[in-house]
Amino acid sequence: MADEERSVLPTDKSISFGVKRIESMREMSFENPEGFWTGIAEELFWFEKKGRIFSKAEEPPYGSWFENWKTNLCYNAVDRWAHSPRRNKVAFFWEGEPGDRRVITYAELHSDVNRMASALSELGVRAGDRITLYMPMIPELIISMLATVRLGAIHSVVFGGFTSQSLSDRINDSGSKLLITADGGWRRGKIIELKKIADEALGNSSPVEKVIVVRRTGHGVTMDPHRDIWYHDTCSRQTKKTDIEAVPGPHPSYILYTSGTTGKPKGAVHSTGGYMLWSYYTFKSVFDISEEDVFWCTADIGWVTGHTYVVYGPLLNGATSLIYEGAPDFPEQDRWWSLVERYGVSILYTAPTAIRSFMKAGDSWPGKHDLSSLRLLGTVGEPINPEAWQWYYRTIGRGRCPVVDTWWQTETGGIMISAQPGNGETPLKPGSATVPLPGVDACVVDEKGVPVGAGEKGFLAIRRPWPGQFMTLWGDRERFESVYFSRFKGMYYAADYAMQDSDGYFWLLGRADEVLKIAGHRIGTIELEDTLIMHPAVAESAVIGRSDAIKGETAVAFVILKQGHAPTQELRKELSNHVRSHMGPIAVPSSLYFVDRLPKTRSGKIMRRVIRAVVEEKSIGDISTLEDSASVDEANRAYIELKEQIERAG
Numbered sequence: 001m002a003d004e005e006r007s008v009l010p011t012d013k014s015i016s017f018g019v020k021r022i023e024s025m026r027e028m029s030f031e032n033p034e035g036f037w038t039g040i041a042e043e044l045f046w047f048e049k050k051g052r053i054f055s056k057a058e059e060p061p062y063g064s065w066f067e068n069w070k071t072n073l074c075y076n077a078v079d080r081w082a083h084s085p086r087r088n089k090v091a092f093f094w095e096g097e098p099g100d101r102r103v104i105t106y107a108e109l110h111s112d113v114n115r116m117a118s119a120l121s122e123l124g125v126r127a128g129d130r131i132t133l134y135m136p137m138i139p140e141l142i143i144s145m146l147a148t149v150r151l152g153a154i155h156s157v158v159f160g161g162f163t164s165q166s167l168s169d170r171i172n173d174s175g176s177k178l179l180i181t182a183d184g185g186w187r188r189g190k191i192i193e194l195k196k197i198a199d200e201a202l203g204n205s206s207p208v209e210k211v212i213v214v215r216r217t218g219h220g221v222t223m224d225p226h227r228d229i230w231y232h233d234t235c236s237r238q239t240k241k242t243d244i245e246a247v248p249g250p251h252p253s254y255i256l257y258t259s260g261t262t263g264k265p266k267g268a269v270h271s272t273g274g275y276m277l278w279s280y281y282t283f284k285s286v287f288d289i290s291e292e293d294v295f296w297c298t299a300d301i302g303w304v305t306g307h308t309y310v311v312y313g314p315l316l317n318g319a320t321s322l323i324y325e326g327a328p329d330f331p332e333q334d335r336w337w338s339l340v341e342r343y344g345v346s347i348l349y350t351a352p353t354a355i356r357s358f359m360k361a362g363d364s365w366p367g368k369h370d371l372s373s374l375r376l377l378g379t380v381g382e383p384i385n386p387e388a389w390q391w392y393y394r395t396i397g398r399g400r401c402p403v404v405d406t407w408w409q410t411e412t413g414g415i416m417i418s419a420q421p422g423n424g425e426t427p428l429k430p431g432s433a434t435v436p437l438p439g440v441d442a443c444v445v446d447e448k449g450v451p452v453g454a455g456e457k458g459f460l461a462i463r464r465p466w467p468g469q470f471m472t473l474w475g476d477r478e479r480f481e482s483v484y485f486s487r488f489k490g491m492y493y494a495a496d497y498a499m500q501d502s503d504g505y506f507w508l509l510g511r512a513d514e515v516l517k518i519a520g521h522r523i524g525t526i527e528l529e530d531t532l533i534m535h536p537a538v539a540e541s542a543v544i545g546r547s548d549a550i551k552g553e554t555a556v557a558f559v560i561l562k563q564g565h566a567p568t569q570e571l572r573k574e575l576s577n578h579v580r581s582h583m584g585p586i587a588v589p590s591s592l593y594f595v596d597r598l599p600k601t602r603s604g605k606i607m608r609r610v611i612r613a614v615v616e617e618k619s620i621g622d623i624s625t626l627e628d629s630a631s632v633d634e635a636n637r638a639y640i641e642l643k644e645q646i647e648r649a650g
Contacts, residue, residue: 022420025438030464036439037467040281041273044316045080046071047246054465061485061492062465066249066273073253073276074113074150075244077315082110090320093294093343094139097186097326104139106318109146112139116147118238123210123229125178127152127245130255132176132208134158134167134198136185137325140214140231141301142311144180149253149272152245156255156267159302160185160192164200166265170257173267174474175207180231182214183221188327195221249273255474256304258410266483267474268304268410275413276316278468282414283313285437286404287347287376288421294373296322297349297380298336304410305380309349313414328354333361337369348396349378353540353600355388355396360539360562363395371396376421378404381605383508385530389430407433407508409494411484413468416440417506431530432505439466442506444498449488454502457524459512462492497524514608516545517553523587525608528555531582535575537565542598544612546590554590556615558598567594591615 050068257265299305407417419426441464509524
């Protein structure tokens with residue numbers, strides 16, 4: 001990466017002071033973790049507080065948080081604001097894809113959650129029961145999550161784009177007794193028939209006893225009179241107030257399934273007390289929320305980012321958030337920017353994939369709108385390349401909004417590494433997640449678990465427990481310990497490839513299983529993708545490895561070009577020379593394909609296994625999570641076209 005891409009922005013002395021403050025807080029969190037976390041915990045409500053906040057296990061992995069403390073996640077997120085001067089403050093602005101809108105205050109949210117909790121209680125839901133939610137991005141999804149934890153039950157949100165088989169697998173694995181869904185949801189002007197998919201999922205053996213259905217689209221659906229209940233019918237007749245279940249800190253709040261490399265989903269289980277503290281603390285520290293802010297995290301609630309930074313983090317801080325149901329580019333490429341303007345969004349938190357997509361569309365779309373309300377920008381989901389960072393900073397933030405590039409995972413519960421305006425400004429380096437939050441002991445280690453020096457690449461690991469860590473994998477403790485804690489003794493293995501520079505800043509280089517081993521050299525896929533995107537003709541890229549008899553592995557690149565650039569053999573050579581000049585000849589892709597789109601999940605992540613299957617001419621397998629199945633066809637066509645070109649060339 002060129003030196004100018006790593007330049008520190010900004011550089012004034014006041015910001016340097018902010019870094020010293022963060023370092024001081026980090027030292028305090030390590031020297032006296034009990035006092036550090038207790039101080040933050042005191043800002044939240046607890047029914048009981050007994051003993052130490054962290055109980056160390058006799059052997060790793062780690063231990064448990066708030067074992068003898070009792071609280072309730074819903075009470076902290078809703079009730080304490082509904083009974084305060086914030087009761088009439090807006091909790092959520094919501095806009096559906098067709099343009100319908102709702103405004104929900106904390107008092108109204110409290111009323112809606114209480115009615116839903118009463119409905120669930122009426123159906124026999126008790127503490128510890130599992131409830132699966134399969135819904136679009138509508139307020140009823142948030143209300144249902146909050147009502148579930150209010151009763152001490154455990155929610156399992158399944159992304160509303162998954163297939164019936166994916167839904168069935170998650171319902172059966174969690175043993176859910178109740179499913180909450182909707183007749184459908186909107187996506188690019190079309191109805192996604194969620195109820196129909198849910199019926200298919202429940203067609204075989206299922207533990208589900210009742211199904212609650214939200215009327216969203218109004219189209220006709222089949223209702224089983226013995227099993228199915230309309231949401232509006234059951235909630236409207238509820239009149240009594242529901243008791244709040246005080247649960248111990250380690251009590252599970254939710255299960256969230258995350259795909260593993262084996263293809264079998266892993267049910268990450270998060271606690272109540274530790275997760276609550278982590279959501280509250282990280283949201284406050286990273287986004288520096290104020291009473292007037294309007295926060296918008298664009299993630300779907302079906303992913304962990306939606307859990308922590310659409311629902312729990314903002315509500316625990318008494319913030320106002322925007323929620324949008326539909327696609328970012330429907331009906332036009334400026335849908336997001338019109339929302340920022342309409343609602344006065346001041347903090348925008350989104351994925352680098354979305355940013356690169358908007359880059360490709362051009363500057364004219366955001367240029368049509370007044371984005372002056374923005375004061376802070378954030379990224380999540382994958383490392384952001386410096387070019388996308390700079391575009392985001394200049395075109396969306398108009399050169400005045402800091403960009404917090406955050407690293408974390410489903411398993412960590414919330415942000416671990418990020419710039420922290422709430423703790424004093426951090427100098428920014430485009431492409432770097434900067435430094436860990438106070439309380440996070442992150443390091444980069446070699447294959448033996450020994451910390452490496454500045455500028456050396458290795459594996460990201462966490463050396464100390466933190467409150468937001470997940471507790472186990474649902475029904476699979478052995479896998480939990482072997483996957484995350486067996487590789488490096490006494491450390492959490494993040495399975496990410498990373499590097500620390502001489503300033504201690506972390507640079508994420510991709511998943512550890514996506515590191516290419518070319519002729520003995522380790523090259524992260526993110527490094528190579530970023531290098532390609534540095535070229536002025538490239539909008540987006542994806543790199544995978546292909547087996548090679550001589551080198552062991554070679555790089556294969558798929559490239560999306562910016563408008564005005566044609567896919568020619570000359571440009572292919574130019575890009576190869578570009579990689580050679582920046583990373584050396586060892587990194588030059590053995591093949592480079594030009595495509596119009598890349599296969600992605602609906603959360604915006606590139607599905608590299610699909611690309612790898614295309615290149616290796618193997619079965620693509622399950623593509624139910626793809627945003628656009630046509631992108632698979634495009635990848636196939638690009639591969640075939642390139643093979644034909646090579647054959648014609650002799």
